[in-house]
Structures are given as structure tokens and as C-alpha cells.
Amino acid sequence: MTTEQKREYPEEYEFVGFFECEPQMTDSDVPWCYNTAAYTTVRNGLRVECTISPGYGDMDLLVLNGEEQLVRLSVNHIQKIEFEATAESEKMIVEFNEGTILHPLILQLKPTVNVSWGTEQQ
16 A cells, blocks of 8 residues: 655645636635636637646646647646746646656646646556
8 A cells, every 4th residue: 555645736826827817616615725726728729727626636637729629638646736937938747646657747838738748668
């Protein structure tokens, strides 16, 4: 049996800055870290919907072009989320629990929307 690893998440305001919107919270009486926060933003005609449950280590990501679904991901066992901003791009990097074969999930919103993710070969 493995012990639960400590999750590392940025502060709530950093998510607001990255997505450039206030989240829709599942329960207004529950602190952000134990809640489910839904962020929706539009970049270059693409709508990005990201729902994060920090206390559970879960995230759902949906990228739409109009009504056409381009990307739909539902991930669990998130250990760490961090933001990376340079003059060229803004990214959210999602890392998974140690011992998984998952590469970090990278969501880029600027200058264009891009999602990259994968697994390692064993």
C-alpha cells in the first residue's frame, strides 16, 4: 500500500490569473482547496473549460472549437500543479504521483492553446 503524497498547488489567485476569470465553485461555503473550481476562458476562438478539485487531486479539461470537442481529458492522482510564464508563453504544468508512467500534462493558453501529454514506455 502506498501512502498519499502531499499535493502541491498554487494559490487560488494564480489560477484566476492564468485563466483570466473567476471560478465557478461547487459549494460557496467550502474553502477553495476542498472545493471544485470550474474555470472557463476563450483564446483565439477556442473555449477552454478546466475543472479542478484540489483536495481530491482531480482535473477535467475540455477544449472546444464552437460546439466541436477537440480535447477531453479527465485525470486523477495529481501531485503538483505549477504555472510557467515567459515572454513567449503561459503554461500550466500538471504532474502526477510518483511511480506513474505519466508525463506531465501541459496546458498552454498563450500565445495559442496547446495541450501536450503522454506516457513513458516501460
